[in-house]
Amino acid sequence: xGQQILNGLFVGSIYALFAxxxxxxxxxxxxxxxxxxxxxxxCAFIALAxxxxxxxxIWVALPLAILAGGLIGIGLERLAxxxxxxxxxxxxxxxxxxxxxxxxFEAIAAQIFGPDISRFPQGTFPDVQWHPGEATVSLLQxxxxxxxxxxxAVLTWLLQRTRLGxxxxxxxxxxxxxxxLGIDVDKVISVSFFLSSALAGAAGVLFGLAxxxxxxxxGRSVELKGLAVIILGGMGSVPGAVIAGFAIGLxxxxxxxxxxxxxxxxxxxxxxxxxxxxxxxxxxxxxATREA
Amino acid sequence: MEDFYLAYQSLIAFVGINSLLALSxxxxxxxxxxxxxxxxxxxxxxxxxALLTLHAPQVPFAFVLMASAAxxxxxxxxxxxxxxxxxxxxxxxxxxxxxxxxxxGFVNWDYTEGAIGLVGIPQRTKPWILxxxxxxxxxxxxxxxxxxxxxxxxxIREDETAARTMGIETTAYKxxxxxxxxxxxxxxxxxxxxxxxIVSPAGYGFGRVVDMLVQAVVGGTALFIGxxxxxxxxxxxxxILRELGARVGLAPGPFRLFLNGVILLAVxxxxxxxxxxxxxxxxxxxxxxxx
Numbered sequence: 001x002g003q004q005i006l007n008g009l010f011v012g013s014i015y016a017l018f019a020x021x022x023x024x025x026x027x028x029x030x031x032x033x034x035x036x037x038x039x040x041x042x043c044a045f046i047a048l049a050x051x052x053x054x055x056x057x058i059w060v061a062l063p064l065a066i067l068a069g070g071l072i073g074i075g076l077e078r079l080a081x082x083x084x085x086x087x088x089x090x091x092x093x094x095x096x097x098x099x100x101x102x103x104x105f106e107a108i109a110a111q112i113f114g115p116d117i118s119r120f121p122q123g124t125f126p127d128v129q130w131h132p133g134e135a136t137v138s139l140l141q142x143x144x145x146x147x148x149x150x151x152x153a154v155l156t157w158l159l160q161r162t163r164l165g166x167x168x169x170x171x172x173x174x175x176x177x178x179x180x181l182g183i184d185v186d187k188v189i190s191v192s193f194f195l196s197s198a199l200a201g202a203a204g205v206l207f208g209l210a211x212x213x214x215x216x217x218x219g220r221s222v223e224l225k226g227l228a229v230i231i232l233g234g235m236g237s238v239p240g241a242v243i244a245g246f247a248i249g250l251x252x253x254x255x256x257x258x259x260x261x262x263x264x265x266x267x268x269x270x271x272x273x274x275x276x277x278x279x280x281x282x283x284x285x286x287x288a289t290r291e292a
Numbered sequence: 293m294e295d296f297y298l299a300y301q302s303l304i305a306f307v308g309i310n311s312l313l314a315l316s317x318x319x320x321x322x323x324x325x326x327x328x329x330x331x332x333x334x335x336x337x338x339x340x341x342a343l344l345t346l347h348a349p350q351v352p353f354a355f356v357l358m359a360s361a362a363x364x365x366x367x368x369x370x371x372x373x374x375x376x377x378x379x380x381x382x383x384x385x386x387x388x389x390x391x392x393x394x395x396x397g398f399v400n401w402d403y404t405e406g407a408i409g410l411v412g413i414p415q416r417t418k419p420w421i422l423x424x425x426x427x428x429x430x431x432x433x434x435x436x437x438x439x440x441x442x443x444x445x446x447x448i449r450e451d452e453t454a455a456r457t458m459g460i461e462t463t464a465y466k467x468x469x470x471x472x473x474x475x476x477x478x479x480x481x482x483x484x485x486x487x488x489x490i491v492s493p494a495g496y497g498f499g500r501v502v503d504m505l506v507q508a509v510v511g512g513t514a515l516f517i518g519x520x521x522x523x524x525x526x527x528x529x530x531x532i533l534r535e536l537g538a539r540v541g542l543a544p545g546p547f548r549l550f551l552n553g554v555i556l557l558a559v560x561x562x563x564x565x566x567x568x569x570x571x572x573x574x575x576x577x578x579x580x581x582x583x
Contacts, residue, residue: 103553110546269389277374
């Protein structure tokens with residue numbers, strides 16, 4: 001029981017980290033960025049390449065991969081989202097163009113790293129374990145949960161307490177009003193993409209370390225989990241995504257333990273479906289007003 | 293000519309199957325709804341057809357195809373009742389969830405051999421049957437254009453609330469198109485299953501519905517002929533370019549993916565109405581130059 005709660009919190013921290021960036025972009029742009037999972041995957045591979053070819057320590061590779069993720073995010077926004085802004089029905093075409101970018105990213109990863117499963121070399125992360133009570137905890141798990149929580153705390157602080165955060169929230173609320181008040185909306189959107197993709201990158205590297213099996217389509221299953229998380233948390237709500245991430249992680253682990261591992265993925269989709277039908281704004285979402 | 297046909301027989305068949313799938317996505321898009329449940333509907337159709345053929349081989353193929361189209365359409369009703377109230381991205385997400393639940397359901401269903409799926413399905417899809425189905429679906433969707441129903445769908449696509457205030461039963465029309473899309477996807481699933489000999493849950497994942505959507509959008513979703521053009525273009529192009537890719541040392545799988553992505557992006561950015569709007573575009577730009 002204790003072990004399951006620990007495992008759930010540990011998986012949940014990665015889901016939450018992934019979903020926080022996902023929901024941030026949705027909050028700002030009202031667009032579902034389906035390339036988020038591809039950035040997640042690319043950063044895991046970038047960290048792998050840095051560790052494997054340049055023999056960097058994972059502690060150097062992780063921040064570099066996160067930075068790379070952020071830069072990819074800026075490029076993604078320029079290429080796939082900015083040209084569409086202001087067009088009619090731009091949230092559906094934005095969804096499709098992000099899908100196109102995801103396909104391109106997956107193709108690049110498959111060309112460079114091959115379609116098969118890649119792994120971090122042994123000893124990338126020190127294998128230390130503790131046994132409090134009957135449970136087993138590894139140093140890796142603690143670091144992953146710790147880094148995730150730290151990054152999410154930094155994001156929350158950034159959004160709530162800084163001038164940048166205020167302008168991001170203003171653009172999310174109403175881009176036109178924000179522009180009138182002198183906020184550089186394009187810049188704010190760029191920064192949001194940087195933050196969102198950097199977090200996706202962090203989640204990707206941590207996911208890669210945790211499960212140590214990466215393939216160009218590794219992001220797909222996490223993407224669908226991430227959708228369940230942001231729907232449960234309420235689209236656009238960062239605290240909602242954090243709580244929902246942990247909740248989905250826990251539910252998943254308990255399903256595996258008590259129902260069977262093959263039902264793991266069905267649970268998150270069942271959650272997604274029920275929330276959308278019964279309470280589409282999720283746990284913490286705002287009630288959307290209709291735009292004519 | 294005959295050699296050519298024999299060499300490219302399966303490619304030509306896939307043009308037909310992919311056209312049907314792209315048309316199934318077009319059906320819901322034509323009233324402005326992005327539904328991504330069609331891989332799930334396709335799976336239901338494929339399994340229905342395969343099980344019928346394997347367990348009751350005496351049933352005529354026409355009946356098998358009808359059942360494969362009918363069952364997904366029936367399933368679409370209880371799905372559509374709650375889900376069609378959602379708008380835009382939320383509908384897309386809910387239907388992605390449905391598609392995955394269907395796929396995972398088949399993975400966990402022992403009767404259909406779980407993740408392995410059904411094998412050894414007799415090849416009953418003859419080219420003429422396939423193209424007859426394509427022609428029927430194209431005719432049906434083409435007839436909608438300019439009809440009372442067609443105008444209603446267009447009105448819903450442009451502004452749902454306005455359409456409703458004008459007395460159009462938006463929910464009924466959206467439901468009808470969801471069921472029609474499901475039936476077309478199921479039909480395509482059964483045709484594919486009886487062509488490739490196998491059905492397995494891996495073939496009906498999220499990637500599959502993305503392919504359908506890409507083909508529909510690249511062709512153009514303003515007119516029923518667009519998805520057929522898109523499916524034909526994107527099915528044949530990688531085959532033509534494969535040799536080129538191999539010459540510069542690119543693996544065929546990633547190269548095809550890359551091409552799909554780049555073409556989709558280019559179309560969305562520069563040709564939002566798809567390939568079918570290309571002739572009109574060229575004509576108007578030539579006129580501008582002449583003037």
